[in-house]
Every structure is written in structure tokens, then in C-alpha cells.
Amino acid sequence: MTPGNNGASTPEDDDPFGYLYADGQANGAQPPSGGYGYPNSVSRVRTVGDRPRGQQHATYGQGVPPQQGAYGRPHAHYAAPETYPGGAPTTQQPAPGGGGGRRGPNTKGLLIGAVAVVAAVVIGIGVAMVSSDSGDDAAGGDATPTPTATESAEPTPTSSASGAAGEKELPSIDAKTLQLGGGATTASEVKGAKADGGFYVTGFNTVGASVTWKVDGIPESGKYTLFVGYGVPGKDADATLTVNGTPQTRKVNMANFAHAPEGDYAKGWTQTYNWIQLNKGTNELKISCEQGNQCDANLDRLWLAKGWVE
Template identity: 70%
Template structure:
């Protein structure tokens, strides 16, 4: 730096507003003017007129200047390298505008979400749910039908082979058919009631005796049969250690199959008390009232005691 007062000693002391202070005015600070800068005489002037800077031209190498002096400008119309824009240096990236890629089909705007694909996916999900529900309902209905229509391989007996004694001849239901004791039966011929022999299951131990004469009979009038069809009629009896038989008549028609009064209890001959057992015959009954008759006819061996009769739905064994 040459001798003399060139302004502030250092650039940071170059106060552009020094003219406002007494010490700045003492050092020659001046207010700004229209043609030049402001501050101390000889201070760095970095003001550039509008439109003076040129772009797109090769800038010369920056000139160095003594500390505190303004570097020299290049050729007329060219800016100093110190103030050249970055895009003017050799090898710099082009400053032209690069068009953005288009995402649309035919227009220049950005394409929105793929609503068609989303719609197809939603329809597929709904269809899968509907199909699953339909399959579950079909399988459930099939299982219900199978369980509801399943039938037993063998018929069931609705009443015990040894019913409790009863004198009732009340109305019958399909699953609760009646039982009748000896003293409630209508007797014919020499048939009569007695209770001397032990072991009868009828109420009071009462049974039918005198059945061993042709023309003797017992008749059961059954009311309110719930449904026409197949039934089994059971007879409780005792024989004195030997097989016997009788004739069965239903609603006035004699059966070709006799009432088989065999010695199933294996009682000794003449021992009525040990000979109590039961037998059955298959019959057809009508809905409503029916008559069932057991009689001693010509050709029968009728030496037996009778104590009860009862019905079972269907043709069954017990």
C-alpha cells in the first residue's frame, strides 16, 4: 500500500457509513453520490451498474491487485473472472431447461393413480368372499341333511318287553302305546280271572285261567291308534312245562300265524309259577279303533295262563 490515507486500514474497517460519524468525517468519509461509491476515499468500490454483467462469455483469468485496491476489469464488455457466473466456466453444465418426463398417456400432465387396476383387485376380493360364503353354506346344508335323514339300520322298540302293570286302555300315541292287564280284557267261553299262581306281572297278580277249552278267548279293544301301519302285539303267559298255542284274530280276520306259547322259561312240567314268559305276533292296525282277539280254537293246544297284552310300533323283536 502506498503512503497516504487510502481509507480504512483493513477491508473490515472500510465502513460505508463512516461519513455519519465524527472520526469518519475527520478521515475524509463522504456520503454516497450518484456517480460513484461512498465511504472513505480510495475504499473498495463493489457497486456495479444494472445490466453491466454479461453472461455466456468466456471470462479472462482473474487479475490480482495490491491489497485494498480494486482488480482491473478485462476487455470492454467482459466481466471480471472474480464475478463470473458459474455456468460461464469451461465444462460447466448447460443452463438450458430440461423437460420433465411425462407420465400420462397422451397429455403432458402427471398421470394419476391406476384406478382401473385397483377396481379389478377390489372386484376379485369381493368375488372370493362371496364364493367362500356360498361353499360354506352348501357344506353346512349337506351336513344337516345327512344328520337329519340318517336312519338306524335296525328298528327300535318303543316300549320295554316287560311293561309295568296297568289296567289302562286309554288312547295311544305313536311313541307311547298302551298295555292292558288280564282283568281289563273281555273274556269269552270258560276264560276267567284268578290270582292263585304266583309270578303274574299284571296288576294284583291277576291272570286269565280256564283258557284250555275250545271257544275260550280274550279280546282287547284298542282305541285311538294314532296311525295305520305295522305293529307288534305281545302276550304275557305261563305254560306248565310244555309248548302250547292259540289263534290270533285282528279286526275280525284270523291270522295264519298262531300265537306261539312255547316253554321259553324251561319250567318243569306242571310248574306254572316258573313258566311265566312272553311272545309276540306281527299285525296290521288301522288308525283309530281296533280289536285284537286271542282264542282257543280247534287244533290249538291252549293249556296256558294269560296275564298281559301290549303293543309296540313296527314289526320288531325284543
């Protein structure tokens, strides 16, 4: 066969570009307008979806009718699958698991995830706080703590036992360094005296006998307490106190607070006190046996405490 009169021997022998060559144009080849470039060539162009289900394919070489129907409407040759024997059922089957509708979101899983996130955040904050506290302890472990409002730098004496604290802060004196007068003297035969070496002042039971203490170093004028250490032979005694030349109305009370048996000086050691006013600097304190006093006592030491204490 020759192109242009009897057609190609087979469709695959058709040359779709025959009109581009001289021999093809001599044989009457034309540019394609629906088929190949030769006359009577087989048209293979087909509109998508134009073959109706169940119909036979168009005859080889025969054109396909154009698509009919407006956009969105069913094609004239189209039939739904369920119209054919054995076609798909038209009733929508419910989804497995019951309910017949779309499954909602997995709220239980979302809740578990949210709780896990919150727990992780809380644990992280706790670890950070513990680390911060550990760092603070390591940095300031040796620092001296600041005293609280209830702490005091020095205790305030509140009883006669606090005289020892006053003794450390203020001057004190014992029998060996007191200025003696009126026949008073020192001795150490009676045991139990708390003065240095066990000495005490004896011979005090005579009118005019006295001990004088010129005390220096009083930090400021004000109230002070004078403590007197003494021993009596199981009976009460007293004496006169003079401060800076002024006799005090209150006597030095040297009662038998130790409850010693009569005549036992060794078991009669105890202490007493008087409230006084002192000036800043130097002051003179005198204890003497005057008319009307009962002076049968031994004196071993004197000391001061700041304020009026017992």
C-alpha cells in the same frame, strides 16, 4: 487530513455515504463505483475466490484483477491442493470394512422387520377369532342344540323288548280288564305275573275259553304288532288269534321260550308276538282255545306296537 484531497486518516474513517452530505459533495465525494464515496478511498470489494492459494494478499487499497476463465473451467490462478507440498493425496482411499464400494441396504434387518409385522398381524387375527368364538358361546350357551340327521324324536321298535315303548304310545291291557269267556277266569297264586297286582288269566286250557280286547285309539290304519305275555308249565302251547272277526292263519305261539322245568308255571313266564293289520279307531282282538290248539297256558297282559317288529 481532509476528505477529498489526502484521503482518510484510516480506512475506518471513510464515510461510504459522504456523497449524500453537502460537505462531502463540496469535497468532491461521488456515488460509489467500486469503492467508497470519496476520492482515493480504499476499495474493499473482492470477487469471491479470486485470491489464488499460496499468493500474498493484494496491497491495501489496490484493486483485484477480474476473474478469468469460462464457467466450468479452472481459474487461471487456481491450483489443485495436491500440487502443493503436503497437499491431499489424489488416490481415493477404500471405505473401511472391505469391498471398496458403497455399502448396500441392510437386507437382513428389513427381512426381520417384515417377519415381525406378519407375526403381529397373525396374532391379532387369532385373538379376534378367539374373542368372537367366546362371544358366540356366551350368547348361545343355553340354546337347545338342533338335532342332527341321525337323531330321532322317537325310537322305532326293533325287537320284542321294544314292546314297552309301544305300550306307552299305544293302548295296553292286563288280565283284570280283559273280557273273559268259555270258563276262563283270573287268579294270582302263581308268582311272576307282570300284570297289575300279579293277576293272570287261568282256566284257558279248555276249548272255547277266550280273552277279548276291544282296543280304542288306534291312530291310523296299518301294520301293528300284538305282544302277548304268558306262562307255560315247561311245555309248548298255542292259541287262535282273531282280528275284527277274522281268524288269522298264524297261531299265537306260546312255546317254552323260558326253558322252564315241566310243571313249573312260575318259571315259565315269557312273551310272544303276532303281526296284524288294524283299522284307525276301534278294533277287536280275540285269543281263544280252538280245536287243534294246545292251550295249557296262563295269560297276564296284552300290548301293541306300531309296525311289524320282533
